[in-house]
Amino acid sequence: MYPVEPSRTAATGGLEETADDPLRQLAERAAQRDTEAFRQLYELHADQIFRHIYLKVGNHDLAEDLTQTVFLKAWEAIDRFQWRDIPFHHWLLKTARNTVIDHFRTRKPPPEPVPEELPAADDPEGVVLQGVTIDELRRAIQRLSSDQQDVILLRFVEELPAAEVGQIIGKSEAAVRVIQHRALAALRKQLGREDSRSVAPD
Amino acid sequence: MSRRIEEALAACLRAREEGPASLEHCLNQFPEQRAELDALLRTADSLRTLRQIRAPERLRHTPPLFAQPSPARLAPARHRLLRLLPSPALLRRRAVRVGLSAAAAFLLALGGLGYTVSISVDSTPNQPLYRVRLAWEGARVALASNPAQRAIVHLAIADRHFEQVSALCQSGDEQALAEVTAVYLQHLEGAKQALRQVEAENDAAAVSLAHRLRSDIGGNTFSLRRSCSRVPEAQREALARALAGTRNAMGLFLAVETLPRPEREALEAQPTPTPPRPTLVPTPIVIEPSNVASMPEGAGLKTEHGVFPLPDG
DSSP states (O other): OOOOOHHHHHHTTTOOOSTTOHHHHHHHHHHTTOHHHHHHHHHHHHHHHHHHHHHHHOOHHHHHHHHHHHHHHHHHHGGGOOOTTOOHHHHHHHHHHHHHHHHHHSSOOOOSOOOOOOSSOSOTTOBOGGGOBHHHHHHHHHTSOHHHHHHIIIIIISOOOHHHHHHHHTOOHHHHHHHHHHHHHHHHHHHTOHHHHOOOOO | OHHHHHHHHHHHHHHHHHOHHHHHHHHHHOGGGHHHHHHHHHHHHHHHGGGGOOOOHHHHTSOTTOOOOOGGGSOHHHHHHHTTSOOOOHHHHHHHHHHHHHHHHHHHHTTSOOOOOOOOSSOOTTSTHHHHHHHHHHHHHHTOSSHHHHHHHHHHHHHHHHHHHHHHTTTOOHHHHHHHHHHHHHHHHHHHHHHHHHHHHOHHHHHHHHHHHHHHHTTHHHHHHHHTSSOOHHHHHHHHHHHHHHHHHHHHHHHHHHSOHHHHHHHHHSOOOOOOOOOOOOOOOOOOHHHHHTSOTTOOEEETTEEEOOOOO
């Protein structure tokens, strides 16, 4: 069982994934085809999975479709899900990753993303920290390689530890560290912030 | 150098989680890379703001498998109900993809003679995606969180099949029509049962739900009669079942909506009156010479009760 970090609990509605936690109980009930349990799991994870997919595909409608596909796949396979050392949200994120890969494998890569109305966000102006908008970030992320996107999203948006990210994307922790550095450097370059973000030593 | 910055970044990311003092301590350990590390950490920080992105309300608070047809495809009267149901057009898009691939292969096989294939985007019983569609619909119903929602889902699914009933009635595909009709009726029945469950818990909610359900299928019988006015004989039975099932559901929805429950239950408890069987009164058979003479030999005597053979001679 992975250690639970406070940041992770926010992604799952404050439910921690310890041996006898509510989330695990829900997942185990859902594995017995308990639809109410699965519905609760859905409500807890819908934001996370939608966000992950949306930031990869850059299209609101497609992200909705793929999010529902992820949960459809999850529902179809839920009776085969066993907790073991894989928390439910890892399983979902892995399914989401594979679903996006499958989607792009069977169709042409998406055109250059165009700005579109963002899904519900707390900040209506879309202006975020350091003068970078969510839309700018999203477009910059989409220019990264698939592995870099995964690491960026899982490591810094979902704030999973590097070891868990490695498990989800099938790479070692060391490889994740390398990718995260390259991804952040590429992202910084994309955002054109290399000069302004540098802080002179005191 | 590269290896070192990767490790320094990993170390400072860990330190950052422990607090500003730890982060500062970490950065001080790598004075040569401090500026770069700081920039990378700020970039990482900016990514946190992406957590503001939320799934749309309808996706977030509704079980995941509800498909919502494109509003443009729906009759206006159905928008109000279907707006409540989030829906991906994923299966349809998949069907289009499969159809386009098949069309491309077909055109290639014909040497590019310019044939075009009209592809239905809704899977029908003859298409491989139909089983997926039924499984999808079953899951949607199973995941409805309460009877009212289940009724709405049943009716939304029924509505999609109803569209296909209307489309198939002219096709001559008797088997497909029968199958689609059966699924349509099955979901109507599901909606009725779910409505009864709602009624058992809350009369007022049932009245409101019944009104909604009735509004949604209100035009179905008219639509069916209009689009299937001339159909092959073999298809009429399925259409008759579709019409009867629609009327039956309409009757229940209307009754729940308009009649007080005790009154309706009393009515339902009464046995269905059956029309009396007509009493057959034997008509005396009068054999008259003129009558016999006008008939061909061995043809018998025709009466309103049948043909009676005449004795030889």
